[in-house]
Amino acid sequence: MNNGHTNVLLIEDNPGDADLVRLRLMESDAGVNVSCVNRLADGLASMAKHPPSVVLLDLNLPDSRGSDTFRKVLEQSPGVPIVILSGQDDEKLAMKALHQGVQDYLVKGDITSSHLDRVMRYAIERQALIRSLEMSRQQQLEFKNQFLSHVSHELRTPLTAIHQFVTILLDGLAGEINPEQRYHLGTVLNSVHQLRAMIRDLLEATRAESGKIHIEPRCVTIVDLIQQAVSMMSPTAKEKRVGLEVGLDARIPFVYADADRVLQVLINLIDNGLKFTPAEGSVLVKACLVDADSNMVYVSVSDTGCGISSEARNLIFERLYQDPNSVDNNRSGLGLGLFIAKELVELHGGRIWVASEVGNGTTFSFTLPLYSLAKLLFPVVTDQGRLRDAVALVKLELSPLPGIAQGNWKEVCHHSLDRLRRCVYLDKDLVLPVSGRVGQSENLFVAASTGLEGAEIMMKRIREQFEGAEGFRSAGCVKVSATAVAMPVRDEAKALEALVQTIADQITGMAMAVLAGKPSSQGADGEINAAQNLQRQITTSDIKSN
Amino acid sequence: MDKPKILIVDDDPDLRRALKIRLRANHYDTVQASDGYSAIAVAQKEQPNLIILDLGLPAGDGYVVLKRLRDSDGLSDIPVIVLTARDPHSNEEKTLQAGATAFFQKPADNNELLDVIRTALPNAWPGTALPS
Numbered sequence: 001m002n003n004g005h006t007n008v009l010l011i012e013d014n015p016g017d018a019d020l021v022r023l024r025l026m027e028s029d030a031g032v033n034v035s036c037v038n039r040l041a042d043g044l045a046s047m048a049k050h051p052p053s054v055v056l057l058d059l060n061l062p063d064s065r066g067s068d069t070f071r072k073v074l075e076q077s078p079g080v081p082i083v084i085l086s087g088q089d090d091e092k093l094a095m096k097a098l099h100q101g102v103q104d105y106l107v108k109g110d111i112t113s114s115h116l117d118r119v120m121r122y123a124i125e126r127q128a129l130i131r132s133l134e135m136s137r138q139q140q141l142e143f144k145n146q147f148l149s150h151v152s153h154e155l156r157t158p159l160t161a162i163h164q165f166v167t168i169l170l171d172g173l174a175g176e177i178n179p180e181q182r183y184h185l186g187t188v189l190n191s192v193h194q195l196r197a198m199i200r201d202l203l204e205a206t207r208a209e210s211g212k213i214h215i216e217p218r219c220v221t222i223v224d225l226i227q228q229a230v231s232m233m234s235p236t237a238k239e240k241r242v243g244l245e246v247g248l249d250a251r252i253p254f255v256y257a258d259a260d261r262v263l264q265v266l267i268n269l270i271d272n273g274l275k276f277t278p279a280e281g282s283v284l285v286k287a288c289l290v291d292a293d294s295n296m297v298y299v300s301v302s303d304t305g306c307g308i309s310s311e312a313r314n315l316i317f318e319r320l321y322q323d324p325n326s327v328d329n330n331r332s333g334l335g336l337g338l339f340i341a342k343e344l345v346e347l348h349g350g351r352i353w354v355a356s357e358v359g360n361g362t363t364f365s366f367t368l369p370l371y372s373l374a375k376l377l378f379p380v381v382t383d384q385g386r387l388r389d390a391v392a393l394v395k396l397e398l399s400p401l402p403g404i405a406q407g408n409w410k411e412v413c414h415h416s417l418d419r420l421r422r423c424v425y426l427d428k429d430l431v432l433p434v435s436g437r438v439g440q441s442e443n444l445f446v447a448a449s450t451g452l453e454g455a456e457i458m459m460k461r462i463r464e465q466f467e468g469a470e471g472f473r474s475a476g477c478v479k480v481s482a483t484a485v486a487m488p489v490r491d492e493a494k495a496l497e498a499l500v501q502t503i504a505d506q507i508t509g510m511a512m513a514v515l516a517g518k519p520s521s522q523g524a525d526g527e528i529n530a531a532q533n534l535q536r537q538i539t540t541s542d543i544k545s546n
Numbered sequence: 547m548d549k550p551k552i553l554i555v556d557d558d559p560d561l562r563r564a565l566k567i568r569l570r571a572n573h574y575d576t577v578q579a580s581d582g583y584s585a586i587a588v589a590q591k592e593q594p595n596l597i598i599l600d601l602g603l604p605a606g607d608g609y610v611v612l613k614r615l616r617d618s619d620g621l622s623d624i625p626v627i628v629l630t631a632r633d634p635h636s637n638e639e640k641t642l643q644a645g646a647t648a649f650f651q652k653p654a655d656n657n658e659l660l661d662v663i664r665t666a667l668p669n670a671w672p673g674t675a676l677p678s
Contacts (some may be wrong), residue, residue, distance in 0.1 A: 062675030149633060153602075156631035156652050159557060163653035171656075173571045203633065212635070407646075408665055415642065471645070474623075516628060 006120065007050035011043035012035040015062050017108055021085065024332050028117035040064040040072060050538035055082045059093075062272060063332060067096060071452065074101050081127035082120055085111070086243050103127060141210070146484030148206045152199045159199070163192045192344075201336040205319060208343040215258035219371045221526065222255050222262070222287050222297055226396055229266035230285060242274055243282030252287050255297050256371040261344045263532040266301070268337045269364045273303035276362070281305060293426045296350065296367040303363075308356040308495070316354055317342040341366075373432075374504040380430045380449045381500050388485060391503065396420065398466075399441035403477050412475045413442045419469065420444055423461040450481075550667055551575040553594035555585040555611065556629070557603050561652075572660055582606025584587065586614050589621050591592040596667055599646070601637060612644040625666040629654060 008025065011019040018036050025032050036051075037043045040061045047055070057078075059069045073082055083104045084504070094105035103123035106116070159321055163517040166188050168174055169181075208214050230246055237244035266285070273283040281304040290298050308316060315321045338534075345352040345366045356362035381391055398416055400409040420431055428449040448455050459480045466478040487504060552574050554565050559580070566576045577592045579585040582654070583605040589597065601608035608628060615621045625647040631638065647666045649661055658670040 016609075153631045153633070157561075160631065160653040161564065163560070164561065164568070167656055171571070174568055192653070207635065243658045300661075411647065487660050521665060 006032050006054065007052045008032055008054055008056060009043060010034055010056045011035065011040060011061065012036040012058040023118050024111055026112040027113040041067055044076050047080065051077065054124055055080055056372040057082055057084050059084060059086055059327035067093065070097050070102050071100065079131060081123040083123050083422040090228055127290050140191065145206050145210060148202055152203050155199055159192060159195055166192065168312045198334050201334055201340060204340050205336045205504045208340060211322060213347060215261050215345065217256045217258050217348065219254045220257050222258045222299065222368065223252055225259060225266060226260050226285050226287060229263055232267060233270045235532060237274055240274055244276045245282060245284045247286040248285055249288040252297060254371040255368040257368050261325045262368065263342050265341045265366065268341045272337060273301050277303040295370055297370060298365060298367055300363050300365040302361060307358040307360050308354065308362050309358055313354055313356060345491050347375055373508065374501045376430055377447055377504050379428050380447045383502050388449055390487065391485040392450060392452055392455040392482050394446040394448050394455055394480065394482045396444040396462060397441055398476055400476045406477060412472060416444065419465055420462065423458060423465050423472055452482060547572055549575045550595040551577060551592060551595045553577050553579065553589055553592060554595060555579045557581060557627040568656060571600055579646060582611045585611045589615065594624060597626045598629050599626050601628060601632050609644060612641065612646060616645045627662060627666060
């Protein structure tokens, strides 16, 4: 409403109807400015330039008809109140329009000036209310996030003091303690760990809700992750006298996933299984391939616990949900673990579900995508559905300076991947999600979407990035080299996927050759192992998916 | 050879006291500072071999301290381990980029922290501090 006037945009192609509406508007109020257009396209253009206070919209226009008309207006300007002026009294269409966000639906023949005036004013008011509701919802959400973040920070400080001094007592740093004291302090320490997990979940759930969790998928061995999770949870299992077993398919390929996040999901599910399984029961973690779904690995965690009712099964992945019939009422947590697990699995492109029968145990299952180099290489090798002219394989060899502690060097290598990612175009170059270690030095590879000339520029960037960084320069040195990847002769009849697969195989072979063919300074065994390991990692799942 | 000296920078006296007990038990000497300003002064005077640094500090937060350490002659090579209650998602990468050696969220696992201290210490003390 500029200058206190109501600016009305009338979109109406019938001159007679347009005049009539204009007349009604003039009769009712002096503070109304009307501009009129007779095509939807002109109306949309005018709204984009000068947003009106309200739109009076005829549905059947030369360039749009029926519900399409209001849908397009809503799409472009969701915040502007719309009143439909229709020739027909169509209750069904009117309801549809209202459900989608239109403010009112009037039949042209029935309009009086006072009626139209009131409808317009109310429409504007209602729209303003919706806007302020949405704004306050956003503010509330922001406030909630800030509040939780603040609370978790403030809770951690006293929790840290409790943790520190309990461990000081337990470790005998303040004098000997007797077995009973040790037992009680152990209980305190367990509670500290639970509290810490709850604070972490609280923040994780908030972050999941506002879309702030990012995953960094790499080529990972799900078998290792399962074993890691099981060994982390086995003390808890022992304490509860619940068996914790692993069942693995003989040949599980690599998955493309964020190892930390998958570990988090596994621990969550195992912890859940242990929590709801009585003593002498068992929890079984399995991973297998399913013929019907050849792009995924299936992971499941089954327990012999109390089972979940069908009502609870429907709600179990909801935030804050807790089964009221669960056995372990006194230590039930916040009800966030499964919600977080679901969010994390879905971020990987997998799904998670539960099968259970009351009294007969529960099985949680989730899927993770198989790692396929060909799939990852697609944007490197192709551009808008065609093969690129050239592709290069860039190799980085990072070696530690003499006298650098192993732990420090590990840390440096850990940050090198991130450093390398800053030197490439992440949308069209690929840092191979594996590395080959030869003795102390670490080999990284980039599949670059460019020929050797472009690769030169990338190599220069890499040298500057590594050698210019104090943290790296003081610990190690970097050697960079590039090899051109021969592109297959163009054969448009051949499927693009097959070509990409050929190139993926070639890159694998080249990376292996680069590793194995290096002058043998650090022991041939190490190099052969590194090459074999690399080959295993790069190819396993590709062979599988063929 | 003297024991490695660790500077503990935290505004919470309880935490400083607890860390002191833990580190001394592991054969480290400790000195302390409770704010960002005195952290630099103590570092200059005491020349510690390693610094454990909180982020939320009065008189110059942990980031300011990191920057000042990196910019000071004689202090720029001291490894810094950040130990904070703040969220790792928004702070871990930032602190490492600012020159920290490692990031821990409170409450941290004692053994992990001691491991990192051992590997971060300059080579003059290879494996000196054995767990008590």
